[in-house]
Amino acid sequence: MHEMSIAQSLIDILQEEMTRHNATVLKTVRLRIGELSAIVPDSLSFCFEIAIKDTNMEGARLNMDVIPLRGACRDCQNEFDIKDYAFECPQCQGTNIDTISGQDLSIVEMEVE
Numbered sequence: 579m580h581e582m583s584i585a586q587s588l589i590d591i592l593q594e595e596m597t598r599h600n601a602t603v604l605k606t607v608r609l610r611i612g613e614l615s616a617i618v619p620d621s622l623s624f625c626f627e628i629a630i631k632d633t634n635m636e637g638a639r640l641n642m643d644v645i646p647l648r649g650a651c652r653d654c655q656n657e658f659d660i661k662d663y664a665f666e667c668p669q670c671q672g673t674n675i676d677t678i679s680g681q682d683l684s685i686v687e688m689e690v691e
């Protein structure tokens with residue numbers, strides 16, 4: 579399951595942050611999940627729960643915001659939401675599209691004690 583390895587690397591990052599802040603308890607984590615990252619929030623949350631069992635993060639809550647996919651056209655600089663993975667500019671029908679958001683997973687904030 580691809581979410582399990584994501585949960586694991588997420589925990590590594592959180593662990594590092596907690597050590598840096600001398601925190602002992604992790605309460606909540608807020609994540610941004612890009613629409614294109616192919617992560618299923620429910621499944622990630624399930625894996626995260628299993629992975630933090632019997633660690634100092636046990637009981638931590640995962641909050642997730644799904645970030646829609648946005649693109650920018652290289653030909654006319656138009657920015658737009660990409661729907662149904664249609665990488666085509668709605669303004670000039672160009673196909674030189676850069677994705678500007680919606681691809682990654684990032685930690686927005688974490689609440690520790």
Ligand SMILES: [Zn+2]
Pocket residue numbers: 651652653654655656667668669670671672
């Ligand atoms: Zn365009």
